[in-house]
Amino acid sequence: xxxIRNVAASAGxxxxxLRVWERRYGLVNPVRxxxxxxxxxxxxxxxxxxxxxxxxxxxSIAEVARLPRERLREAGNDAVPxxxxxxEITSASVPDVFPxxxxxxxxxxxxxxxxxxxxxxxxxxxxxxxxxxxxxLLPLLKTIGDRWEQGALSVAAEHFGSSLVxxxxxxxxxxxxxxxxxxxxVVCACPSGEQHEGALLSFAVHAAALGFAVVYLGAxxxxxxxxxxxxxxSARAIAISVSRDTDQPLRTETASAxxxxxxxxxxxxxxxxxxxxxxxxxxxxxxxxxxxxxAAGALELLTGL
Numbered sequence: 001x002x003x004i005r006n007v008a009a010s011a012g013x014x015x016x017x018l019r020v021w022e023r024r025y026g027l028v029n030p031v032r033x034x035x036x037x038x039x040x041x042x043x044x045x046x047x048x049x050x051x052x053x054x055x056x057x058x059x060s061i062a063e064v065a066r067l068p069r070e071r072l073r074e075a076g077n078d079a080v081p082x083x084x085x086x087x088e089i090t091s092a093s094v095p096d097v098f099p100x101x102x103x104x105x106x107x108x109x110x111x112x113x114x115x116x117x118x119x120x121x122x123x124x125x126x127x128x129x130x131x132x133x134x135x136x137l138l139p140l141l142k143t144i145g146d147r148w149e150q151g152a153l154s155v156a157a158e159h160f161g162s163s164l165v166x167x168x169x170x171x172x173x174x175x176x177x178x179x180x181x182x183x184x185x186v187v188c189a190c191p192s193g194e195q196h197e198g199a200l201l202s203f204a205v206h207a208a209a210l211g212f213a214v215v216y217l218g219a220x221x222x223x224x225x226x227x228x229x230x231x232x233x234s235a236r237a238i239a240i241s242v243s244r245d246t247d248q249p250l251r252t253e254t255a256s257a258x259x260x261x262x263x264x265x266x267x268x269x270x271x272x273x274x275x276x277x278x279x280x281x282x283x284x285x286x287x288x289x290x291x292x293x294x295a296a297g298a299l300e301l302l303t304g305l
Contacts, residue, residue, distance in 0.1 A: 004030075007040045011048035018048065025065035027051055027072075043073070050076030058115075062175075098136065099143050106144065106161035107153060114164060129176045133169065133205040141165045141198050169201045173216055176208040185235040186302065189217035189226045191254045193246045199273065200241040203295045207239075207302060223257045230261060236268065237302060243274040251280065259287030271298050 008015045021027045028047055030038040050072035054064045064072070098121040105114035121136045141162060148158040188204040190197050197219045208214045215233055217226060230238050238258060246254075258270045270289045277284055281291045292298040 002040045002042070002045065004038050004040070007045050007048065010045050012052050013048065021048070021051065021061060021065075025061055027065055046076035047072045048076070050074065050078075053078060099140065102140055102161075103143065103147060103153070106157050109157060109160050111160075111164065114161070118168065128209070129172050129205060130209050132172060133202055137165050137169050137172070138198060138202055141169075166197075166201070169205065170216065170218075173201065173205050173208055173214060176205065176214075183211055183213045184237075185213045185215060185230075185233045186237040186239055187215045187217065187226060187230045187233065187235045188239045189221040189229075190219045190241050191226065191246075192220055192222050192250065194242055194244055194274075195219045196243045196274075197241065199243075199295060200239070203239060203241075203273070203298055206295065206299055210299065210303060212302065223254045227257060227261050237271060238262075238269075239271040239273070239298060239302075241274040242272065242276040245276050245279070251276075251283065255284055255287050255289065258289055262288055269301070271301060273298055 002010075004015050004018060008018045011018070013021070022030065028040060028044040030040045030044065033039055047069060051061070051064045053075045054067075054072070055061055098117065101117045102114060102121070105111075105117055118136070122132045127135070144153065144158055144161045144165065147153040148155070153161070186204075186207055188200055188207070190200055201216075204214045204216050213233075215229055215235065217229060226238060226240070229235070238261065240254075240258070242251075242254075258272075262268045262270045271292050272284045272289050273292045273295070277291050278293060284291050290301060292301065
């Protein structure tokens with residue numbers, strides 16, 4: 001029987017990652033000694049080595065965990081263990097090694113390289129969805145926008161990088177929200193004319209992490225479709241983000257429709273965030289909507305429901 005550090009070194013993973021794969025995905029089930037130490041078998045090492053090999057080839061750890069154990073053993077036999085010095089991946093280390101490598105990959109339009117960089121930055125499965133959102137994906141999305149404004153990224157590179165990061169955020173949101181089937185539903189969208197959805201995505205991921213079932217519609221969604229989605233899913237709340245100033249008639253139409261939806265059902269709420277929401281607070285609040293100044297404030301109101 002082997003101790004955790006020996007197993008981690010032999011399998012080519014960090015001890016932190018090994019614990020996550022064990023606890024969250026059930027890859028191995030170590031025995032505990034009378035003193036409380038984890039001890040592993042050689043078969044555990046083979047399975048972990050196979051999982052690492054398949055993840056390196058591009059599979060997600062969630063997909064790997066669903067494979068038959070014999071498939072993992074085969075992959076483990078195919079892997080060549082290397083005496084690597086393992087580095088514990090923590091959220092604190094992400095900012096030091098991550099952004100510039102990601103920007104270089106984006107500048108080259110190299111999706112494979114960017115995926116590898118993101119995989120390491122996201123802790124190889126060790127970080128929570130909130131940590132991935134707050135410490136990896138949203139900061140990268142902001143960096144991409146900043147570099148484009150500075151002329152350090154081409155339009156093509158900015159679109160390429162932003163699209164990939166957005167897809168990661170949406171996938172993260174989807175996987176988190178699926179775990180809350182039957183929970184209270186919140187519909188998140190940017191109404192017509194609004195393209196900036198970074199803050200809304202952040203709010204949606206956090207809402208899902210808090211236990212809400214999130215229906216995410218994304219940017220530039222007509223107001224009738226937002227309300228239709230809320231009706232279809234019997235939503236408790238609608239959250240919209242409005243950063244860009246739209247013309248008065250469109251803003252009035254959006255506010256009026258959302259106000260009518262809120263009043264037509266018991267206990268419903270509509271949260272409106274973004275720069276334009278704050279500027280035109282009086283108009284939104286006059287029809288019974290709640291303007292929020294921050295994502296944290298919106299989450300606090302949401303949990304209060």
